[in-house]
Amino acid sequence: MAVETSIPHVGGAPLSGIHPLDPLTGDEIEACAAIVAASEFTTDSLRFVMISLEEPPKPADLDFDLLPEPPRKAFAVAYDGGVKMIYEGIVNLAEGEIETWTPVPGRFPSYLAEHMETVEVVVREDPRWQAAMTKRGISDFDLAMIDPWPAGYYGAQDHYDNSPLICRPLTFMRTAPSEHGYARPVEGVIVTFDMDSMKVIDVEDHGVVPLPPTAGNYAPEFMFDENNRPAFSEFRSDLKALEITQPDGPSFTVDGWGVTWQKWALRVGFNPREGLVLHQLTYADRGRVRPIMYRASLSEMVVPYGDPSPTHWNKNVFDMGEVGMGLMANSLTLGCDCLGEIYYFDGIVNDSLGKAVVIPNAVCMHEEDYGISWKHTDFRTGEVEVRRSRRLVISTIATVGNYEYGFYWYLYTDGNIEYEVKLSGVLTTGAIAEGEKPTWGALVAPGIFGPNHQHFFNVRMDMAIDGTGNSVYEVDSVPEPDPALNPHHNAWITKETLVASEAEGARDWEYSTARYWKVVNPSVVNELGSPVGYKLMPRDVVPSMVQEGSYIYDRARFVQHNLWVTKFDSKEKYAAGNYPYQSKDAQGLPEFIADDAPLEDTDLVLWYTIGAHHVVRPEDWPVMPCAYVGFMLKPVGFFDGNPALDVAPSAACHASAAGSAHEHKDGESCH
Ligand code: CO
Numbered sequence: 001m002a003v004e005t006s007i008p009h010v011g012g013a014p015l016s017g018i019h020p021l022d023p024l025t026g027d028e029i030e031a032c033a034a035i036v037a038a039s040e041f042t043t044d045s046l047r048f049v050m051i052s053l054e055e056p057p058k059p060a061d062l063d064f065d066l067l068p069e070p071p072r073k074a075f076a077v078a079y080d081g082g083v084k085m086i087y088e089g090i091v092n093l094a095e096g097e098i099e100t101w102t103p104v105p106g107r108f109p110s111y112l113a114e115h116m117e118t119v120e121v122v123v124r125e126d127p128r129w130q131a132a133m134t135k136r137g138i139s140d141f142d143l144a145m146i147d148p149w150p151a152g153y154y155g156a157q158d159h160y161d162n163s164p165l166i167c168r169p170l171t172f173m174r175t176a177p178s179e180h181g182y183a184r185p186v187e188g189v190i191v192t193f194d195m196d197s198m199k200v201i202d203v204e205d206h207g208v209v210p211l212p213p214t215a216g217n218y219a220p221e222f223m224f225d226e227n228n229r230p231a232f233s234e235f236r237s238d239l240k241a242l243e244i245t246q247p248d249g250p251s252f253t254v255d256g257w258g259v260t261w262q263k264w265a266l267r268v269g270f271n272p273r274e275g276l277v278l279h280q281l282t283y284a285d286r287g288r289v290r291p292i293m294y295r296a297s298l299s300e301m302v303v304p305y306g307d308p309s310p311t312h313w314n315k316n317v318f319d320m321g322e323v324g325m326g327l328m329a330n331s332l333t334l335g336c337d338c339l340g341e342i343y344y345f346d347g348i349v350n351d352s353l354g355k356a357v358v359i360p361n362a363v364c365m366h367e368e369d370y371g372i373s374w375k376h377t378d379f380r381t382g383e384v385e386v387r388r389s390r391r392l393v394i395s396t397i398a399t400v401g402n403y404e405y406g407f408y409w410y411l412y413t414d415g416n417i418e419y420e421v422k423l424s425g426v427l428t429t430g431a432i433a434e435g436e437k438p439t440w441g442a443l444v445a446p447g448i449f450g451p452n453h454q455h456f457f458n459v460r461m462d463m464a465i466d467g468t469g470n471s472v473y474e475v476d477s478v479p480e481p482d483p484a485l486n487p488h489h490n491a492w493i494t495k496e497t498l499v500a501s502e503a504e505g506a507r508d509w510e511y512s513t514a515r516y517w518k519v520v521n522p523s524v525v526n527e528l529g530s531p532v533g534y535k536l537m538p539r540d541v542v543p544s545m546v547q548e549g550s551y552i553y554d555r556a557r558f559v560q561h562n563l564w565v566t567k568f569d570s571k572e573k574y575a576a577g578n579y580p581y582q583s584k585d586a587q588g589l590p591e592f593i594a595d596d597a598p599l600e601d602t603d604l605v606l607w608y609t610i611g612a613h614h615v616v617r618p619e620d621w622p623v624m625p626c627a628y629v630g631f632m633l634k635p636v637g638f639f640d641g642n643p644a645l646d647v648a649p650s651a652a653c654h655a656s657a658a659g660s661a662h663e664h665k666d667g668e669s670c671h
Helices: 026-037 115-124 127-135 319-323 551-555 651-657
Strands: 046-053 073-080 085-092 097-104 144-150 166-173 189-194 199-205 253-255 258-261 264-271 275-285 288-304 343-350 356-377 384-400 403-412 417-425 441-445 448-451 453-463 471-479 492-498 516-525 531-538 563-567 604-614 624-635
Touching: 026 046, 026 073, 026 085, 026 097, 026 343, 026 356, 046 264, 046 343, 115 127, 115 144, 115 166, 115 189, 115 199, 127 189, 127 199, 258 384, 264 343, 264 356, 264 384, 275 384, 275 403, 288 319, 288 403, 288 417, 288 551, 319 384, 384 417, 417 453, 417 604, 453 624, 471 604, 516 604, 531 604, 604 624
Parallel strands: none
Antiparallel strands: 046 073, 073 085, 085 097, 144 166, 166 189, 189 199, 253 258, 258 264, 264 275, 275 288, 288 453, 343 356, 356 384, 384 403, 403 417, 417 624, 441 448, 453 604, 471 492, 471 516, 516 531, 531 624, 563 604
């Protein structure tokens, strides 16, 4: 079958041949779909969930130049609603052949692209839903926003036996088409929707709660409406222009999806499920290219809500495994999402018919000044040495229903690696009668509350500190245990405990010992004779409020521990399993550690769970200022000293350093 494509050659696609780890091009996505469509496996009701690169095997000796040349292969996840079956296909694009086609019984797929839009249209036509709206005095059904929340798992009630693919749409009412609809949640009306037949199964009505009285708009056209809150009468006018200029251009170079910057090198990847991926992160240390991570990406996220009422109790969305971060990625805009000299990579995903969909500017890359990297003033001579810190930022932002999630990797000139999630967008809301206060949440505006909830993000890092033979140590700081050695009661030591096997591989942070974890290569030592390593510095440690006995407890076991360590297995990529949609069992990490593989001096993977504990505030309304959560990987004996010593003084400092430290004119100091 001939493959026709309308996908133009777009930014981010390689100009000089395709690297084995490059994301699929639009042509390749459509070629994969066409090969499946022409095969014996196709049916009228077969749809494509996700089409992504089938990544080539990791080269055993980490020699990245030895990656196999194409044939390029695609990994297709397809769903046949007619027989309720997921199929996984590996498609050899060069040969035009399907190498494997494997049914995955008993599992449900993440949303197909069309589900997000079509569900709303169908629910609006349903007489039961219309009756519930009429009961609430709502007559203009076209103004309803109906968000298709993933169904979660309810237990084996009648219609969940042999269940179709279902979702649980919730309704919000606008008063004008572009208004902020989440300000008027229709409390207590729960639709159960069959996405196989695209029909409403059931509408539950738990009783009328009045719609909140005030609007919650934030868009300029509504801003100065007297019904709006919080009240303000004009934009502030005293914020002066702040421009980032790099007259000599950025300090990074880009070749296709390959990036080099300040001794760092990596390959950027992108796919419908994970969105942004980093491959083959290395650092060139005095001429030696040293691997640090082979692959890093978000592996799953979940948002469990803590309100037992009918509308909120089973809000437990896995925004990656049930929807897809790449599919939901924003097109980023210069001067708005990113500032300065930006390089953008386009994201290319698929629709359910296998057509390529280009998301222009899905990944943003730029440099940021990050204050000082290091400084010392010699108070006797007045001599000052100070260096600026610079970081490379690679980021993407996904909108999943009401929430925005920004995912940021930062690489620093001093060898640090940081991961940060920025949470913004709009709270999920509930309506409450005037004069009442929510028990399991907080009021954000009259008649509107946000339920208590948490966000957990798990980041999978396939570590490769100077090679694949790595070990993890848990490092605790404790008082000197021998009283004879501690006469002044001031001595303390660090105690390193090997995480020896997967049975010990689920770890928790400990406040009393300032715990951190360290990944080392026992076969490579620094000039002081210690194994080279990186330490994982927890930043936001949030105890999970998910309780045993709840359905979400097993579905999202990854939130129960801060750090999980597993032996590398290319099939183990997602912390809550490949298909968490509508599942009830403990998939993912608990399965991965079940065989208790030994972890010492082996190819291992870190899975770090970041938490955001969200007791909502009025300040989170009507749109949330970014909350920031993340962690840092810091070299610990990886280098033989401060790796940023060789960063040159900036021109201004160099000039002023010629004079005395006390002769700085205002504006010349380098803070
Ligand atoms: Co939140």
